[in-house]
Amino acid sequence: MSIRMPCVAKCRRRSNDNEVASVTLQSIGKSFAGVPVLRDISLDVADGEFLTLVGASGCGKSTLIRIIAGLEPQSTGSVLIGGVPVDHLRPHERHVAMVFQSYALYPHMKVFANIALPLVMSRLRLAERLPLLRLLSPRRRKVMAGIADEVHAVAKQLQIDGLLDRRPSQLSGGQRQRVALGRAMVRQPAAFLMDEPLSNLDAKLRVHMRSELAELHARIGTTFVYVTHDQVEAMTMSDRVAMMDNGEILQLGRPGDLYARPANVRVAQFIGTPAINLLPAKANTDGLVELFGQQVSVRAGRSPGSALTLGIRPESLTPAPAGTARPGMHVLAGRLRRSENLGAGHILHVDLAAPAHGSVTCAVAAPLEAFACDGSELALQFAPAACHVFDADGERMNDDNAPPFATIAQSRARALT
Amino acid sequence: MTSAAAIPYVAQAPHPDRQRMIERVAGIGFAFPAFLLLLLTNVVPLLVLLYLSFTDFKLGALESHFLGLDNFRKALGDPVFRRSLANTFVYVAIVLPGAVGLGLLVAVLLHKRKRTRSFYEVIYFLPVTSTLIAMATVWQFILHPRLGPVNGVLRAMGFDAIPFLSEPAYVLPTLAAIGIWQLVGFNMVLFLAGLSAIPRDLYEAAEIDGCRSGIDRFVTITWPLLGPTTMFVIVTTSITAFKVFDTVAVMTRGGPMGSSEVLLYAIYLEGYQYFHMGYAAALTLIFLAFVLLFSILQTFVLERRVHY
Numbered sequence: 001m002s003i004r005m006p007c008v009a010k011c012r013r014r015s016n017d018n019e020v021a022s023v024t025l026q027s028i029g030k031s032f033a034g035v036p037v038l039r040d041i042s043l044d045v046a047d048g049e050f051l052t053l054v055g056a057s058g059c060g061k062s063t064l065i066r067i068i069a070g071l072e073p074q075s076t077g078s079v080l081i082g083g084v085p086v087d088h089l090r091p092h093e094r095h096v097a098m099v100f101q102s103y104a105l106y107p108h109m110k111v112f113a114n115i116a117l118p119l120v121m122s123r124l125r126l127a128e129r130l131p132l133l134r135l136l137s138p139r140r141r142k143v144m145a146g147i148a149d150e151v152h153a154v155a156k157q158l159q160i161d162g163l164l165d166r167r168p169s170q171l172s173g174g175q176r177q178r179v180a181l182g183r184a185m186v187r188q189p190a191a192f193l194m195d196e197p198l199s200n201l202d203a204k205l206r207v208h209m210r211s212e213l214a215e216l217h218a219r220i221g222t223t224f225v226y227v228t229h230d231q232v233e234a235m236t237m238s239d240r241v242a243m244m245d246n247g248e249i250l251q252l253g254r255p256g257d258l259y260a261r262p263a264n265v266r267v268a269q270f271i272g273t274p275a276i277n278l279l280p281a282k283a284n285t286d287g288l289v290e291l292f293g294q295q296v297s298v299r300a301g302r303s304p305g306s307a308l309t310l311g312i313r314p315e316s317l318t319p320a321p322a323g324t325a326r327p328g329m330h331v332l333a334g335r336l337r338r339s340e341n342l343g344a345g346h347i348l349h350v351d352l353a354a355p356a357h358g359s360v361t362c363a364v365a366a367p368l369e370a371f372a373c374d375g376s377e378l379a380l381q382f383a384p385a386a387c388h389v390f391d392a393d394g395e396r397m398n399d400d401n402a403p404p405f406a407t408i409a410q411s412r413a414r415a416l417t
Numbered sequence: 418m419t420s421a422a423a424i425p426y427v428a429q430a431p432h433p434d435r436q437r438m439i440e441r442v443a444g445i446g447f448a449f450p451a452f453l454l455l456l457l458t459n460v461v462p463l464l465v466l467l468y469l470s471f472t473d474f475k476l477g478a479l480e481s482h483f484l485g486l487d488n489f490r491k492a493l494g495d496p497v498f499r500r501s502l503a504n505t506f507v508y509v510a511i512v513l514p515g516a517v518g519l520g521l522l523v524a525v526l527l528h529k530r531k532r533t534r535s536f537y538e539v540i541y542f543l544p545v546t547s548t549l550i551a552m553a554t555v556w557q558f559i560l561h562p563r564l565g566p567v568n569g570v571l572r573a574m575g576f577d578a579i580p581f582l583s584e585p586a587y588v589l590p591t592l593a594a595i596g597i598w599q600l601v602g603f604n605m606v607l608f609l610a611g612l613s614a615i616p617r618d619l620y621e622a623a624e625i626d627g628c629r630s631g632i633d634r635f636v637t638i639t640w641p642l643l644g645p646t647t648m649f650v651i652v653t654t655s656i657t658a659f660k661v662f663d664t665v666a667v668m669t670r671g672g673p674m675g676s677s678e679v680l681l682y683a684i685y686l687e688g689y690q691y692f693h694m695g696y697a698a699a700l701t702l703i704f705l706a707f708v709l710l711f712s713i714l715q716t717f718v719l720e721r722r723v724h725y
Contacts, residue, residue, distance in 0.1 A: 090629065108641040
């Protein structure tokens with residue numbers, strides 16, 4: 001985690017190495033014209049951490065990152081960077097860099113000038129930047145030479161050193177993305193703020209840039225706050241994920257935690273593809289969950305008769321020929337409506353036996369077996385441990401029934417710290 | 418290769434040559450109305466003008482003689498023409514920076530307004546919509562040495578009255594100020610359109626990259642990205658200014674002592690007051706050459722600097 005590029009480490013102007021780059025939000029609230037878009041958000045991003053804000057559009061994640069950047073004033077609360085309140089500071093004084101979805105490259109400047117701009121702005125006085133007037137400055141040339149060195153170093157790191165003489169319009173989407181990253185990196189900010197930086201790339205490049213961004217973070221070790229609506233990006237790159245909805249953080253945790261122990265129905269639905277199956281259930285008199293009249297050996301934690309929602313991930317369902325049973329496993333009977341071939345596996349859409357019970361999706365890693373052609377009867381088996389129980393309000397119930405994925409999440413977490 | 422002629426009448430599409438012929442005829446057919454209109458309204462008058470400029474034709478004269486380049490030779494030595502040319506350039510030199518600079522300033526100031534924007538837009542745009550001939554009469558009254566409110570205010574403040582239109586040194590700047598007043602609104606609208614085309618992201622990126630002040634933002638983002646708009650505004654403004662006529666004809670008639678004589682007014686006098694059509698035609702050609710030169714020069718010089 002703490003491997004830094006020699007140049008970055010050398011040039012970094014920090015007084016206290018482990019405090020400077022943390023980002024803390026203290027009960028941030030924001031309303032636009034009386035309509036609240038953020039409610040009481042508190043968050044602690046540790047130095048060097050990669051934290052992702054994920055959520056559907058309109059959940060307030062972009063507003064939150066813009067508040068951190070200083071582009072938008074918060075209505076209430078306080079932003080601290082490196083433990084110091086920055087609420088009164090202008091964006092450039094907060095020492096954060098931002099990468100925009102549109103890249104926001106300056107179209108009239110070449111790549112070199114685009115990357116150099118933050119340094120030019122901070123190291124040259126206004127008069128030294130103005131045309132003609134700048135020719136009078138004796139130190140300008142020396143400063144510019146220093147800037148050029150740093151720009152070249154960053155460009156080399158991002159493998160865009162051959163493009164410095166081009167204009168943004170002559171670059172591909174991926175190259176523009178790198179230039180935007182370069183412009184953010186060159187000033188060695190306390191934190192990187194990224195607002196959906198991969199959304200404008202095509203699917204293939206997005207996958208590639210995802211791993212590159214993760215590697216970049218590992219290499220320079222600066223704090224990243226990353227906004228995305230794509231749960232895959234959130235899951236694959238982050239140390240921690242904050243899932244937002246309707247201006248609130250629904251759950252904050254390691255990616256594995258969000259997947260394995262979603263705090264409520266909305267998180268469960270958002271994380272994981274294909275989406276989790278949510279089935280209506282209720283608590284029975286034995287204190288266990290009752291699903292479509294059959295008892296599931298999962299504790300309900302609610303008084304008998306209260307409504308529950310049982311969540312089963314598609315990958316926790318195992319299809320078997322109708323009528324087969326395995327000890328310790330529960331079974332949902334159904335008929336295969338349609339299967340989707342993904343190459344490495346299949347996604348099955350299964351109508352449950354009783355029409356009122358609806359349908360479920362089921363993801364199988366193995367190749368489809370003979371029994372699974374369209375219309376065939378299936379028995380979908382699942383283990384009680386794979387069940388997520390939510391109460392009538394959609395909050396998670398069965399914390400003592402953590403599915404086996406939790407162990408994976410924990411081992412990943414251990415590897416990270 | 419077997420020739421197409423060897424296959425008897427099976428071709429679904431016409432022969433390539435025939436196809437090309439049809440396309441050509443259709444193309445000419447479609448272009449013809451526009452071409453005819455252009456010919457009648459632009460090309461033919463220009464050719465007539467060119468012919469007239471080589472003669473000593475006078476309006477109403479029964480015969481005229483071919484003079485060759487004599488009219489142009491005369492123009493080069495004509496003090497009235499040279500003075501009007503110089504006056505026109507002075508006028509353009511004042512109006513161009515004034516109307517472009519003020520138009521840009523007003524546009525930048527208005528761009529951030531929300532509620533009051535349309536109010537100011539209307540105010541600045543009103544002069545554009547008004548008839549300059551009528552407005553010139555109003556200006557003549559406003560600037561009148563004894564009756565005009567401007568000099569009234571000056572006198573009330575204890576200054577001497579300024580003879581805006583009767584003092585040779587003041588008359589061109591006064592006319593230029595009216596020209597600026599008339600053009601600012603139009604340029605403002607063009608600049609506002611240019612400003613709204615600049616993505617907001619860029620200003621935010623610049624803000625994060627350290628553009629502290631309005632000057633920083635203007636120098637880093639606004640001015641360079643307005644390049645194409647500015648070029649267009651400069652070209653249209655300078656051509657409009659070069660064609661100054663209404664205010665001169667109504668307010669000063671070239672006076673006092675020829676100090677506000679401008680190119681178009683000189684042509685008007687030669688052609689329609691003295692009936693020297695041949696000579697006026699020659700002057701018009703010179704005028705057109707200047708306008709053409711202007712546009713070409715500006716397009717090429719500025720194009721290289723605004724291209725991105």
